[in-house]
Amino acid sequence: MTTPASGLSTRPLGKTGVNVSILCFGGWHIGQPAVGDAEAVRIMQTAVDEGLTFFDNAWDYNDGRSEELMGTALATGGRREKVFLMTKNCGRDAATTRQHLEDSLRRLKTDVIDLWQFHEINYDNDPEWIVERGALAEALKAQKEGKVRFLGFTGHKAPHIFQKMIPVHTWATCQLPINVCDPFYRSSIKEVLPELHRRGIAPIGMKSLGGGNIDSGGAIVAGGVATVDECIRFSLSQEIASLVVGIDSMKVLEQDLAIARAFQPMSAEETSTLLARIKPVAGDGRFEHSKSTQNYDGPYHRQQHGFAA
Numbered sequence: 431m432t433t434p435a436s437g438l439s440t441r442p443l444g445k446t447g448v449n450v451s452i453l454c455f456g457g458w459h460i461g462q463p464a465v466g467d468a469e470a471v472r473i474m475q476t477a478v479d480e481g482l483t484f485f486d487n488a489w490d491y492n493d494g495r496s497e498e499l500m501g502t503a504l505a506t507g508g509r510r511e512k513v514f515l516m517t518k519n520c521g522r523d524a525a526t527t528r529q530h531l532e533d534s535l536r537r538l539k540t541d542v543i544d545l546w547q548f549h550e551i552n553y554d555n556d557p558e559w560i561v562e563r564g565a566l567a568e569a570l571k572a573q574k575e576g577k578v579r580f581l582g583f584t585g586h587k588a589p590h591i592f593q594k595m596i597p598v599h600t601w602a603t604c605q606l607p608i609n610v611c612d613p614f615y616r617s618s619i620k621e622v623l624p625e626l627h628r629r630g631i632a633p634i635g636m637k638s639l640g641g642g643n644i645d646s647g648g649a650i651v652a653g654g655v656a657t658v659d660e661c662i663r664f665s666l667s668q669e670i671a672s673l674v675v676g677i678d679s680m681k682v683l684e685q686d687l688a689i690a691r692a693f694q695p696m697s698a699e700e701t702s703t704l705l706a707r708i709k710p711v712a713g714d715g716r717f718e719h720s721k722s723t724q725n726y727d728g729p730y731h732r733q734q735h736g737f738a739a
Contacts, residue, residue: 438453455674455675457491459676462678463495469680470503482687485515487515517538517547518548520728521565543578545603546580566599582605582634583605586721589622592606602632604633605636607718608636608637609639612718614708614713615718616721637720
């Protein structure tokens with residue numbers, strides 16, 4: 431980890447040769463209508479100016495609104511050049527993959543996406559679909575065209591699905607749940623991280639608060655399991671390149687920046703004490719519904735697999 435003179439500390443993004451800020455600005459929350467267009471743009475621009483320069487998004491977030499607002503926020507003040515920009519492809523076939531790429535480029539007002547990830551590899555047959563239906567081949571074509579720099583994938587269900595996806599391609603990144611409850615339930619930390627590191631794939635953490643409404647602190651915090659500070663510190667103390675955080679207000683941005691700037695890795699004793707407190711309520715997945723239900727699967731992907739949106 432390196433600490434610049436200003437802004438946030440950075441970490442290497444696997445084998446890409448790129449360093450990214452230890453926090454990544456999540457794209458879903460900022461596109462919620464309740465935030466408001468002008469306020470969303472102001473929050474994102476402030477984040478960049480404060481050194482939070484890794485940005486997350488996805489083609490399907492808020493029906494494209496998240497990408498459009500992010501594109502507007504990054505279009506002025508040279509901010510696009512300061513940001514390592516990631517978005518996600520929801521397609522599983524070649525034609526849809528190409529459509530999603532062109533839509534994202536247009537909305538984000540950019541010529542190139544720094545990191546393009548296959549979104550929500552949550553179903554057992556998703557790793558097969560992206561190969562058999564041509565999505566991966568189309569993504570590799572886009573990479574050769576210079577429209578995409580690096581490829582990765584995301585998921586939030588079970589370790590065995592990650593294990594099926596990892597050998598499909600030489601991925602640059604994998605975005606996965608990293609939180610205080612994870613070690614006790616369908617654990618990404620125990621069952622997926624070691625293989626990612628063995629292959630040089632950069633892990634990007636998410637769902638550090640367990641998902642849910644950020645205003646109420648997320649499922650883990652609202653459930654009285656741990657504080658926001660403990661959750662973020664624990665996640666950042668794992669061997670990840672960056673942690674995606676949901677931000678929907680200037681207050682949350684300031685909170686997360688303060689935690690990241692003061693970050694010191696948890697000691698073994700701190701970690702042990704925290705996990706001993708968490709264990710009794712973590713093993714049944716009550717704070718990680720994204721792993722055991724379809725509640726956190728995007729409507730687009732539910733329909734893609736024949737389920738009701």
